[in-house]
Amino acid sequence: MKTLLVERKDSIVIFHLHRPSCLNAVNVKMLDELQQQFEQLQADETVKGILLTGAEGHFAAGVDLQEIRHFTPLEAISFAERGQQLCSLIERFPRPVLAAVSGYALGAGLELALACDYILADKTAQFGFRELCYGVLPAFGGTQRLPRLIGKARAKELLFTGNVVSAEEALRIGLVNQLFPQESLQEDVLQQLQKICNYGLLSLQMGKEVIDTGYDINLPAACKMERDAFAVCFSTDDQKEGMSAFIEKRKPRFTGK
């Protein structure tokens, strides 16, 4: 049985994490299917953006404990590496990837959401890392991405206490960017993603890359990287089209060239 439902809406691909028997808990099969999908879409330029979401009212509730409880250390390392590779692949995907969260986004589920460009949610969403309660740790990059997003002290609080936070709290601490009504979450997020994908693909791609790469290096070097990417924009058709359209007060038609 497939752990992933794939839906296509024009130039957007929607992935629904789908293991309804266990709140879409993340298992090895799901990691493999996601890896395969993201690898395939990387080269497909007709896909301008990806929406990662859950099915049946939840995003994903952690890792499937049944599958990992008897792991040896070596098996645990290989499992964590698989998850980390996938999260890096999502993070470095050359086009926007948004997460839409209803219900639980816990543990590995939250780590998948953290690998996306940003997280949008409805008020049923709940976020947390329960790993310490089971004597383990988040291992798909969660201990690294969470503090970068919400600050070290808050990240420690979430990990140490195992507390599950509400959608409102997640919005307040910057884990979630925006909240939408429950009944229209997917439509609203899709609309936002479609709007983004109408902009120039090259500047989006470069913008995403310089933000991510620059965040982990020192500021002076990061600004030089940005300067060079900025200069490259002026050799694209998108820049000429975007600025001409602005001056002529019309809608731009970007070609991604």
Place this chain on the structure above:
Amino acid sequence: MHLLKSVSPVSLENKLMSDWQLLHTEKTNGVGYLFLDNGQRFNTLHSECIHELRDALDVLEADSTVGCIVLTGDPGESFAVGANIAEMKDFSSIDGWKFSQLGNRLFDQIEASKKPIIGALNGITMGGGCDLALACDIRIASDRLKIAHPGAKLGIITGFCGTQKLPRLVGINKAKEIFMTSRTYSAEEALQMKLVEQVYPADQFMPLVRKYAEQIAHQPPMALHLAKKLLNASENVCVTNGQVMELGAFASLFPRTGTMERIEDFFAAHSH
């Protein structure tokens, strides 16, 4: 320091009252004000304006009676917007590179300044104007602030450090949203995401900004200078090295006479 042009005191005197084309300066109660005012609806941040900003900052930097600098577009409609699009449209890659480099020099100068520089965001703040605000040490917004980074709409990314400074200020995910959606945000939203430190009502904006700046301007200049340096450095060094820098800065604030007295006391106590 290496970025500051050497300006002789005589030319500084003259320049203080001189007529800039795109801005004017004022000095009141220890605060130096830099009003962007290009006589048009929006203060565009083109090369000429950047040159004037750099010169005017040099003047205020060299003036020892100025403890703090305020940069604003008040009473205009905008704080600042980006470059002139009509001019930028036909840029080659190397034109873009040079323009970015010019902006970066201005921002390096703001960072290297010994004085706190406050961005008083009186209104529309977009693109390069947003990056100018990000280069300031503190941002105060009027409640009619409209702030955006619309580069994606134009088929470019910003070249004035925004993609690097914004994530460090508002978090990486919020920064991606701002760049990817090109949306315009209100003062309240900007405050909530910590893009600005204060929001004041538009009808009392400048009086409140002046009060805020004067409070900073009356702090001891050396302590202000070192605090700015340490806080800027804290972004780029590990905590261990940062603490060493803090030790040195802390010690340097104690008067030399104090140290000498202690040494003299030591010798006096041991010379019998």
